[in-house]
Amino acid sequence: MGERLGQAGRRPEALFLSGIQNIRSWPKRFLVGLWRLLGLAGLLLRRLIERIARVSWAFLGRCGIAFRHILAFILWRPLLLIMQPIFDAVKRVAQEVWAFIGRCGLVLRQLLNRFIWQPLIIISSPFRWLYRKVFQRPVDFAWLSLRTFLEWLIVDLVQPAARMLPTLVLALGRRSGHSISAFGMWIQGVGQQLTEVASPALSATGLDQGVPRPRVNRFTTAIVSTSLILLLSFLTTQGSRPENVKGLQPGNPETNPALAAILPKMTLTPTATPTPLPTATPTVPPMPAVELQAWPTPDPLARGGSVAFTMRQNGNSDIYALSIGHDKPIRLTNHPADDRDPAWSPDGRHLAFASDRDGNWEIYLLDIESGLLSRLTMQEAYDGAPSWSPDGQWLVYESYREGNLDLYISPADGSNKPIRLTENQALDFSPSWSPDGRHIAFVSLRSGNKDIFIMALDSAFDEFAVNVTNTLSRSEDHPTWEPAGRALAYFDDADGLELVYTLPLEEQLPAGPAITIGQGRHPSWSPDGSSLIYAYNSDQQSYVVASSIDAWNVAPQVFAADGDLDGLTWTGLILPQGLEERFNRVDEQQDLLFVERSAPPRENEPAFLLREVSVDAPAPYLSDQVDDSFLALRQRVVEEAGWDFLAQVDNMFAFLDSRPFPGENDRSWNKAARAFDFYYRYPISIEPQAEIVREDRGTQTYWRVYLRTANQDGSQGEPLKQLPWEFSARYDSDPQYYDQGGKWKDAIPSGYYLDFTRLAADYGWTRVPAADNWRTFFQGIRYWHFENRQDLSWQEAILELYTDDELRQAYDSR
Helix, strand or coil, X not given: CHHHHHHHHCCHHHHHHHHHHHHHHHHHHHHHHHHHHHHHHHHHHHHXXXXXXXXXXXXXXXXXXXXXXXXXXXXXXXXXXXXXXXXXXXXXXXXXXXXXXXXXXXHHHHHHHHHHHHHHHHHHHHHHHHHHHHHHHHHHHHHHHHHHHHHHHXXXXXXXXXXXXHHHHHHHHHHHCHHHHHHHHHHHXXXXXXXXXXXXXXXXXXXXXXXXXXXXXCHHHHHHHHXXXXXXXXXXXXXXXXXCCHHHCCCCHHHCHHHCCCHHXXXXXXXXXXXXXXXXXXXXXXXXXXXXXXXXXXXXXXXXXXXXXXXXXXXXEEEEEEXXXXXXXXXXXXXXXXXXEEEECCCCCEEEEEECCCXXXXXXXXXXXXXXXXXXXXXXXXXXXXXXXXXXXXXXXXXXXXXXXXXXXXXXXXXXXXXXXXXXXXXXXXXXXCCCCCXXXXXXXXXXXXXXEEEEHHHCCHHHCEECCCCCCCCEEEEEECCCCCEEEEEECCCCCCEEEEEEEECCEECCCCEEEEEXXXXXXXXXXXXXXXXXXXXXXXXXXXXXXXXXXXXXXXXXXXXXXXXXEEECCCCCCCHHHHCCCCCCCCCCCCCCCCCCCCCCCCCCCEEECCCECCCCEEECCCHHHHHHHHHHHHHHHCCCHHHEEEECCCCCCCCCCCCCCCCCXXXXXXXXXXXXXXXCCCCCCEEEEEEEECCEEEEEEEEECCCCCCCXXXXXXXXXXXXXXXXXXXXXXXXXXXXXXXXXXXXXXXXXXXXXXXXXXXXXXXXXXXXXXXXXXXXXXXXCCCCXXXXXXXXXXXXXXXXXXXXXXX
């Protein structure tokens, strides 16, 4: 069979038919090939069109951006420049009108107070006394009896009867027919009405624990006094108009019910009214011969006394006291938690301070003579920065409640609940009580940056607080009153230098420009007001320095320490004898933060080895000299922030032959295994877990890192008091933010944060300044970079890991 098929295949007719079939299949193959070729050409054409469209669209986008910039530079900015004077004029007129309305309100309040409320209080005083002494208890007993009877009558009789009557009548209606049924429906409606009336009756009797507030119509009083108000306001504007609100003058405590309870207890010093003397004709006496003598140099420490301050050493902040003229301070607190913000009481017997020793920041009082410690505030939120009233009966402090930092006033014995002093949405902090007892100076961000405000307790409302510094480019902080109330001292760090200023005051208003006293922070006045004492940082040391107001260039050093110093407060009393025996803990040794364990140096080889660290990093290695400090820092952050911030780092160890980014130094400390770069996206994510604060120090820019704590109930961290820097603004359409490298955020984020930069410095890891080109070069920002140099040069540190030949070979080959 196979042979027959093979022979048939070689027949001529079979070959002819096969050739015809091949000829017929060639057009089909040609068409298929042509179709494939056309498909490939179409694909190439589509990709070409897509690329051309993409380039064209990008070109149109750039044209749109260029057109927008042209409109901004040619049309909108000139229009804004032209309209700016109009806006300023309207703003000024609106401010004047608003000030006039405010003065009208003040006049109305004073008229009502002077002619209505004060006479009513005076007239009703005997009746109120008689009522409290004679009739109050019988009336209370009668009202309680009536209330109990009404409660029994309504709850136990009326309501059950009202609910049962419809059912009873309906049951009778089924038996008696339609007439009784109709009567039952009527009774049901009556019962329902009684039930509806029962609830208001209960409210009226106080059974629902609510007291209705009657609306008092004062329309008649307003009509009668409006004409007098307008007339007096018009007359007051015709004379010399004050620049600030007159509500700062002392008035009657009844104008502010919230403070009416505390103002009568404050010690006030009356001001004597000067008596004019008769004018006499001056007689010019003969000029005597005077021998010129050298002016004595004032001594800023001549007043003596004692200074309390906060000093941070070995990762812990404690409070110390130093008698003027001594060189060794006495340690007043010794607790693993932080103690800070000391404030002497007016008699010098007590010291108020803030501490988180009980799990959150609270105010404590320390009896200097006995050493007894008592807690003043009792709430879960943050409390800090206390300041005493002149009579020593009250304390004002900052407190973070309801998502905002405000000022509160509490009795020093804790007998009453605190009184809220400020309610502005911006942060108010660092209060200072005036010597006359009637004003509070504090720092606030309600003007957009840190300014110093003064609030009169007679007009303790946010709208009456006066901005006494009112600077847009400054950042004032920590105000303190001169003992006579004639000036304020504060410090400012806006120019990269911490400078101490004094601002003269007259009737609690600025009486001249601020005067620079010296370089430092946290100033405190001497008891006689002739000099100031403040803290100053230089390199790795801190100093307590004093300056005289009359000769500010005379600044003797009071005390020097290796740790950070702040929170200074000066009292005129000398520390009592035997205080060192009661507080003999200044030399007490504390447990070390960490112990750096390292293997002994090797002979004829690099001294130390690399140690692997359990972190998520490209090369998780550190030098044997710094790995323990990093692990201890990581554990401390977990304890205080509540989350593992250093579990992931962008960079740690760099190999010797690795090349740096353009513009970076080739001799990086990552190659010496003494640096790490934390995850840089934490501060710039949509919900940032860290905030970066810009700090200019001279010509260099540094960054301070704050971590958002896991627990936001006050048990971890504290609220921010500085505006963070927003790096994402550099990518906005406004070119000025790109040139500036970003901008300050519009508001301080709410919540509690941990100062990671300070904590890292406790363990030897320090931040580095940003590069000069950080505004346009993102890698030059370097807020994520920390180093542990241990006072070594880069050459000394790198030779701990490599030999001279390895180092020379790596750098000579480039």
